[in-house]
Amino acid sequence: MNIVVALKQIPSMADELPLNAQGSNLDFDEVDFVLNEFDEHALEQAVLVKEKSGGAVTALGVDLIEALDDVLYTALAKGADKAIKIVGDFEPGADSHTQAAWLAAVIRDLSPDLVLTGVQAANDLDGQIGPMLAAHLDLPYVGVVTGLEVAQGVAKVHKEFAGGVVADIEVDLPCVAGIQAAAKPPRYAPISKIRQIAKTAQIAEAEAAAAGPDAGVTLRRMAKPVATGRADMLAGDAKQVAAKIIDILTERGLL
Amino acid sequence: MDAGLDKVDRILEKETAIIDGMDISGSWNRMFEQRVIWDYTPELIEKITHLPGGESFGWCYQCASCTPVCPVDMVGSYGPRRLFRAVQTGVDLFTSADLWLCTTCANCLRVCKKEVDMVQIMPATREKAVLDGFVPEELQKAFEDTAKYGNPLGQPQRKRAAWAKQAGVDVPIMKELGRGVDILWYVGSYPSYHPRGIDASLAAARIFHALGVDYGILGNEEKDDGDSQRLAGETGLFEMLAEHNIGVFAQYEWNTMVVTGPHEYNAFKTQYPKMGFDRPLMHYTQFLAGQLPKLQDLLTHSLPLRVTFHDPCYLGRHHGEYDAPRALLQAIPGLELVEMGRCRENGYCCGGGGGGMWLDSFTANHTSMRLSEKRVMEAAASGADVLAVCCPFEVSRFEDAAKNTGNGHLRVLDILELLDMSMRGNGY
Secondary structure, eight states: EEEEEEEEEETTTSOOOOBTTTTTSSGGGGGGGGEHHHHHHHHHHHHHHHHOOOOOOEEEEOOSOOOHHHHHHHHHHHSSEEEEESSSSOOOOOOHHHHHHHHHHHHHHHOOOOEEESSSSSSOOOOOOOOOOOHHHOOOOOOOEEEEEEETEEEEEEOGGGGGOOEEEEEEEEEEEEEESSSOOOOOOOHHHHHHHHOOOOEEEEEEEEEEEOOOOOOOOOOOOOOOOOOOOOSOOOOHHHHHHHHHHHTTTTO | OTTTTTTOEEEESSOOOOEEEEEEEEGGOOEEEEOOOGGGGHHHHHHHSSTTTGGGGGGGGOOTTTTTGTHHHHHHHHHHHHHHHHHHHHHHHHHHGGTTTTOOOOOOHHOTTTOOOOHHHHHHHHHHHTTTTTTOOOHHHHHHHHHHHHHHOOGGGGTTHHHHHHSSOOBHHHHHOSOOOOEEEEHHHHHSSHHHHHHHHHHHHHHHHTOOOOEEEOOGGOOOHHHHHTTTHHHHHHHHHHHHHHHHTTSEEEEEEEEEHHHHHHHHIGGGGGTTOOOOOEEEHHHHHTTTTHHHHHOHHHHHOOEEEEETTTTTTTTTOOOOHHHHHHEEEEEEEEOOOOOOGGGOOOOOOOGGGGGGHHHHSSSOOOOOHHHHHHHHHHHSSEEEESTHHHHHHHHHHHHHHHHHSEEEEEEEHHHEEEEEEEEO
């Protein structure tokens, strides 16, 4: 079982998100990057599959900001067997369509049985890396997956639909799955272990495909949301506030 | 725990026994046959004693001196003696909840004749557990946040000095200052980010300003000291933080470092020297107590408050400083200092040390009451209006505990806040 996990770093939501001077995108010099949380789950699911059914896990990603090494060392500490970073002259805001094309070019040569990635990422909520990978590799795709097992050439996939509907689906391998949540919470990799691995492990490098494909989407302007209405806070003791609430409800014809 | 502790194989009793004319027949001469300790295997104990730092676990001879002083035993069944016995009778500490309850407060070590040292045993054992993947979820979150953001609160590193804008006085940041200073103030994570910690930092900034201290802070170059993460078993995370901080400390000229927190004091005094950093260091209470002749003149407003003081384990027992905090409190006009029964060398633990800060719900599920709750009840019983503290872990712990135990009238204030109130005449 040859399992590949595609990982991507996104701006940290713990911080404020400053815009660049042109208002065309984030100011990427002023944001910290973290691993996409859904990708953490994809990695966990990959390691769970390996632990149950054997095989090897390859973690890979596009090294957009020259900070992917730590992410890959952490993946190795959590149970991945091999790490690859895709290098090149990148814009930190490269969109998911472009990243999917770079990833697919490398993944194709790995002849995977199973490709996992986060179902979406908090930066664009685009959710297209998984489907685009599947399209590039000409493999079936199933997304919003919350559990996955493999047996006899098929992946048994637990998938969520809207409205609380869930389904168990069998997909022929090889396939691509977009992970919403791993069957277990992502495990902890002790820093001692990560540091040990960083001293000894090799991260393979792959050149990004020369010309990025057309993304299909052009980001023209980015702006912070403008508050259009505000809550009125009612002051006074309980009786006064209650009287005001009754006035408001009466005024709007609700009482 | 303690399964089989009271197992007695055989009761020996002579029906008739007359010794020196005294009749001690029957139950009067009852003896219990020696417990068969060879029933138990030493392997589980050796798993601990074979770890570097875990050796002294095997020295316990079950005298039980630790039992009455262990803060966790007072709200559960704990202490080194009980732990040793539990492991002897088959509990694997590496996967047991007991592994995470010790706060490394060191009160057991104070009374232990055999020097069984939980302050070494716990991090050694926990490190192994962490490496093997046994970490309580709450603690894992604190580890991850510290690794990602440089602080266990999960706040952005870039905002580490944001609190300083509210101080109303200039708070010099070393990177912007462009010159050396007398005092390098290591602020710490909770004083930088936690709302109640920030209150103490603002007070400190105003006090330093009023005293004319030549100081600077490291701003967003500072990261968490990592000592409590180390004690909770994450040695690698500690080393990563220490390497970063030591590098930053070396970038600037300064004479003495002042720290807000006792845990930082412990890190820089006992652990960072092993990695090459060994410079003059003071807890803020020590620094300000040294400034008292000058500080006294600034404390112009009377605070008619009854105050009791909680000795932080890592300032008191670990480093022997009991007097500086009390000297500061007694310098405040109008303030009456009352002591709790458990104070100074026998001070009770707030529960926040050794990783306990990030195991609150976990610990609460394995004890009858939080340590912080037990402690605020003692503070309330002392008749105090205010529980004074000088460790940044404590303010939020004790404030929550005061509310939980129906002691909402008890105010929890950092000594810095009390000094600032006396200096400025507001806020009490």
